[in-house]
Amino acid sequence: MKKSxxxxxxxxxxxIQRLYAAxxxxxxxxxxxxxxxxxxxxxxxxxxxxxFLKKSFDSIHTEALDLYLERLDPNKNIxxxxxxxxxxxxxxxxxxxxxxxxxxxxxxxxxxxxxxSRYNLQIDFLKNISENDLKSKRKILRDRSEAERLDSxxxxxxxxxxxxxxxxxxxMLSGNSVEESAxxxxxxxxxxxxxxxxxxxxxxxxxxxxxISSIYGxxxxxxxxxxxxxxxxNMSLSLEGIGALLSPDGPYTSxxxxxxxxxxxxxxxxxxxxxxxxxxxxxDGEIVDVVGWRLDDVVELIRGPKDSKVRLEIIPGxxxxxxxxxxxxxxxxLVKLEDQAAEKKVxxxxxxxxxxxxxxxxxxxxxxxxxAYQKRDYNYRSSSKDVKKLLRELNQExxxxxxxxxxNNGGGSLYEANALAHLFIGRGTTVQVKDSKGxxxxxxxxxxxxxxxxxxxxxxxxxxxxxxxxxxxAIQDYNRGIVVGTDTFGKxxxxxxxxxxxxxxxxxxxxxxxxxxxxTQNKGVNPDIEIPTSFDVDEIGESKLDRALEHDNxxxxxxxxxxxxxxxxxxxxxxxxxxxINSLFFQSMETRKEWRKENNITFLDLNLDERREIKExxxxxxxxxxxxxxxxxxxPTYKNYQEFLDREEDPDSLNVEFNVLDEAANILGDLxxxxxxxxxxxxxRAS
Numbered sequence: 001m002k003k004s005x006x007x008x009x010x011x012x013x014x015x016i017q018r019l020y021a022a023x024x025x026x027x028x029x030x031x032x033x034x035x036x037x038x039x040x041x042x043x044x045x046x047x048x049x050x051x052f053l054k055k056s057f058d059s060i061h062t063e064a065l066d067l068y069l070e071r072l073d074p075n076k077n078i079x080x081x082x083x084x085x086x087x088x089x090x091x092x093x094x095x096x097x098x099x100x101x102x103x104x105x106x107x108x109x110x111x112x113x114x115x116x117s118r119y120n121l122q123i124d125f126l127k128n129i130s131e132n133d134l135k136s137k138r139k140i141l142r143d144r145s146e147a148e149r150l151d152s153x154x155x156x157x158x159x160x161x162x163x164x165x166x167x168x169x170x171x172m173l174s175g176n177s178v179e180e181s182a183x184x185x186x187x188x189x190x191x192x193x194x195x196x197x198x199x200x201x202x203x204x205x206x207x208x209x210x211x212i213s214s215i216y217g218x219x220x221x222x223x224x225x226x227x228x229x230x231x232x233x234n235m236s237l238s239l240e241g242i243g244a245l246l247s248p249d250g251p252y253t254s255x256x257x258x259x260x261x262x263x264x265x266x267x268x269x270x271x272x273x274x275x276x277x278x279x280x281x282x283x284d285g286e287i288v289d290v291v292g293w294r295l296d297d298v299v300e301l302i303r304g305p306k307d308s309k310v311r312l313e314i315i316p317g318x319x320x321x322x323x324x325x326x327x328x329x330x331x332x333x334l335v336k337l338e339d340q341a342a343e344k345k346v347x348x349x350x351x352x353x354x355x356x357x358x359x360x361x362x363x364x365x366x367x368x369x370x371x372a373y374q375k376r377d378y379n380y381r382s383s384s385k386d387v388k389k390l391l392r393e394l395n396q397e398x399x400x401x402x403x404x405x406x407x408n409n410g411g412g413s414l415y416e417a418n419a420l421a422h423l424f425i426g427r428g429t430t431v432q433v434k435d436s437k438g439x440x441x442x443x444x445x446x447x448x449x450x451x452x453x454x455x456x457x458x459x460x461x462x463x464x465x466x467x468x469x470x471x472x473x474a475i476q477d478y479n480r481g482i483v484v485g486t487d488t489f490g491k492x493x494x495x496x497x498x499x500x501x502x503x504x505x506x507x508x509x510x511x512x513x514x515x516x517x518x519x520t521q522n523k524g525v526n527p528d529i530e531i532p533t534s535f536d537v538d539e540i541g542e543s544k545l546d547r548a549l550e551h552d553n554x555x556x557x558x559x560x561x562x563x564x565x566x567x568x569x570x571x572x573x574x575x576x577x578x579x580x581i582n583s584l585f586f587q588s589m590e591t592r593k594e595w596r597k598e599n600n601i602t603f604l605d606l607n608l609d610e611r612r613e614i615k616e617x618x619x620x621x622x623x624x625x626x627x628x629x630x631x632x633x634x635x636p637t638y639k640n641y642q643e644f645l646d647r648e649e650d651p652d653s654l655n656v657e658f659n660v661l662d663e664a665a666n667i668l669g670d671l672x673x674x675x676x677x678x679x680x681x682x683x684x685r686a687s
Contacts, residue, residue: 025197027112032101036205039502040097043209043222046498051216052436052508052549058095060215065091068104068211074145074250077159078114079107081149104208112196114156119193121157122164126189129182133165134608140166142322142604145250165606172608173323173615184289192292213505218545219495220507241303242310242330244270251291252277252315253298257410257463260364261339265408269328272463272540273317276302277325280311287313287327304332318535320601321615326645340365342383344390346397347661349669356672358665359399361390366412366420366467383412384419391423391452401455401668404471405661407485411466414494418443421474424481426450429557430474432513433494440513442557455564455675456481457668459661460527462537465489466512472525473514480562482569482671484529484576484664490542492521493549508549515559522551528569529576531663534589536597568674575670576663585659588629595621 044057065088073079090103140162141147150156164185171181206224213220243262246253252275258265278287279301290298302310313327342363349356363383372380394402411417414431421430427448434440458472458481469488475481492512498505513519522543542548580586599618605611619641626644627637638644 025112025199027109030105030108030201030204032105032205033201035502036202037098037101039500040101040205040209040212042500043213043505044097046505047213047216047220047507050436050496050498050507050509051220052493052510053216054436055216057097057212060212061091061095061100062088064208064212064215065100065103065107067214068208069107071207071211072108072111076144076147076149077156077163078111078118079149080153080156081151083107083110084149101205101208105204108204112199115196116193118156118160119189121160122189123186125161126164126168126182126186129164129168129178131178131608134169134172134178134606136162136165136606138162138606139603140606142601143250162606166604169606169608169611170323173321173611174325188289188291191289195293195297213507215547217493217508217547217549218542219491219493221505222500223504223506225503241299241332242270243333243335244302246276246295246299246302248295249275253290253293253295255317258408259335260409261341262335263330263333265364266339267328267330269330270312270314271317275315275317275322276312277315278313278327280313282309282311285311287311306333308332318596320596320599320618321611323611323615324618340367341381342386342390344394346394346399347403347665349665351669351673356401356669357397357399358668359391359394359397359402360405360661360665361387361394361402362405363387363420364409366409366414366416368413368416382419383416384423387420388423388451395452399454401457401672402452403457403459403661403664403668404481405459405664406464406468406472407459407461407660408463409465409468410463410489411468411491414443414467414470417467417470418445421471422448423451424456424475425478425562428478428559429515431470432515432517432554432557433510434513434554435510440554442515455668455671457664457671458483459664460485460488460525461533461660462486462489462535462540464525465491465542469520469525470512470514473516473518473520476525476528477514477516478559478562479566480564482529482565482572482667483525483527484667485527485531485660486533486537487526487541488520488524489540490520490522490524490548490551492519492542492551511549513554515557517553517556519551519553521549528565529573529667531576531660532580532586532589533660534593536593565671568671571674572667572670576667579663579666583659584629584632588625592622592625595625 048054048056066084069079069084069087087103087107090106091100094100140159150159167185167188168178168181171184172178176184202224206222209222213222242264243259244264245256245259247256248254254276255264255270255272255274257272258270264270276298277291278289279298280287281304288301290301302312304310309329309331311327311329313325315322315325342361344362345360347358347360349358366383367381368383369381373382391402418430422428422445425448427445429442429444431443432440433443456475458475460468460472460483464472464485465488469490469492472483472488476483493508494510494512495506496509498507511519511521522541524541601614605614623638623641623644630637638647
């Protein structure tokens with residue numbers, strides 16, 4: 001047996017041991033310690049004094065307890081409404097951290113007893129479930145996170161039964177019999193209880209202390225010593241895995257974002273908002289159901305040695321039905337600097353009797369090899385150095401304009417964003433930074449050389465964030481180039497990590513502002529020309545994160561106006577709009593988006609036949625719309641829905657990213673032509 005397989009074998013044995021040998025949780029033994037009180041005070045002191053918001057614990061302790069209870073029971077099927085009222089009454093006018101910790105631990109004990117009651121009822125119900133139970137006329141909310149809490153144990157028990165019926169129906173819609181579905185659901189419940197029984201005293205403390213930190217914003221969090229170790233691994237990019245950031249999403253683990261250049265991003269098989277419901281090792285390892293698992297345990301299962309294979313069972317983020325699952329395979333690898341490196345290519349745009357050469361530089365991240373730089377290695381890698389080299393090469397190829405592609409670029413080095421901006425604008429401030437004390441400082445160069453002077457388009461999307469927004473905002477404010485695509489993510493804050501007596505605290509210490517004085521926070525950068533995208537951009541972004549800091553403005557700083565594009569934007573918008581309206585691809589994309597919006601499922605029928613009919617209608621629409629477009633484009637059609645699902649191997653699969661880039665190139669082509677019109681006219685008069 002190979003060493004890597006041997007390691008995986010023992011890890012699997014350990015996992016099985018954890019799943020089925022965990023002792024029953026002893027709720028009465030849970031209690032906070034003096035060390036935890038001291039640590040909580042340490043965290044609170046840093047947040048009160050150094051966080052950008054400067055909120056006191058006195059002002060947020062009730063909201064923090066409310067968030068803690070919500071995190072324990074996000075789907076509103078454990079606590080009664082009266083119990084929540086009691087917990088909050090217990091800390092009313094009691095800002096002392098000791099009392100708040102006491103209530104937090106007491107609430108967990110109530111949660112634990114109710115959790116075990118739910119488990120026992122669901123197991124008993126599941127053992128006797130029949131097809132008659134799948135013919136109910138009742139419905140349940142697809143997402144109970146925004147629902148009202150229930151008032152009685154009887155209502156909770158009815159809800160628990162409905163949840164089990166729904167789980168069985170979803171598995172049957174995926175091709176299982178009622179017996180197989182019941183067996184898989186039974187195993188899932190036992191796995192979840194086993195993991196619940198492994199809850200440690202420090203887990204309760206971590207949930208509560210992070211509920212305090214989260215009141216200060218979505219990017220502020222406490223990291224225990226174990227989580228601090230994982231954070232350090234991620235920051236050094238030496239993690240052997242798939243290169244995806246995961247987050248809890250109810251009972252699921254969902255994809256928060258993909259690391260540029262990582263195995264998942266390169267595969268194209270995994271997208272943000274996809275939900276992971278199962279994990280398997282190598283080609284034939286059993287898919288382990290991870291619904292209801294703790295996030296750190298899911299991460300541990302997905303990690304593995306370089307070049308090994310992990311199989312994931314996912315619910316696509318675009319799916320209207322949680323029974324629409326598929327299995328994907330990703331080869332684990334290290335996320336290396338060269339995998340994030342900028343790349344170039346040339347697109348030829350035919351315009352009548354003329355062909356325009358458009359350069360494209362794709363920049364996945366703002367990277368900087370700090371270790372090599374410290375060693376005084378002249379050949380250290382950085383995004384600005386690489387882009388400068390690519391610009392030189394593209395100029396030698398006689399390009400007439402450039403697209404800087406920042407789609408899916410989640411940021412990176414602030415100083416690299418500044419250096420890149422100066423390649424296009426020369427000297428000047430590129431961004432302003434306001435710290436928690438109110439001090440404002442501009443970042444930029446008093447002297448500089450404009451390295452690239454040709455027409456410029458910056459292409460962005462909803463996953464362009466942080467440093468990407470600084471660069472795009474500077475290009476837009478200086479009127480140096482056109483920003484096209486969608487609104488960007490809207491992350492305009494800077495985080496700092498401080499060491500604690502146990503673990504670390506990550507908190508927001510400052511905010512970014514454009515030279516115009518507008519914050520990129522929440523609103524992001526609005527494109528000069530919008531290009532439609534296949535997903536709903538309003539459902540993604542900083543503004544959708546709980547308690548995100550507000551957008552605001554500070555005074556404008558001095559910057560020069562290049563007057564390169566603003567006078568042409570109106571005309572360019574009209575030309576782009578006409579192309580999009582007449583594009584078969586974009587017409588189909590808008591039809592699908594509108595259909596998804598109109599058919600968004602809020603309630604789930606607890607009737608197998610009705611759910612099966614809904615699923616078939618969804619599949620029929622998707623297949624019909626896809627084949628209709630393919631026929632118009634003279635491409636082969638799919639025989640059935642399953643063939644459509646397997647389209648990753650299809651060389652003719654339609655690619656929305658390519659079409660967006662193609663439209664960006666056409667916009668740049670329009671700009672080049674408009675700017676050259678006076679020259680062409682004078683040449684005609686001279687002839």
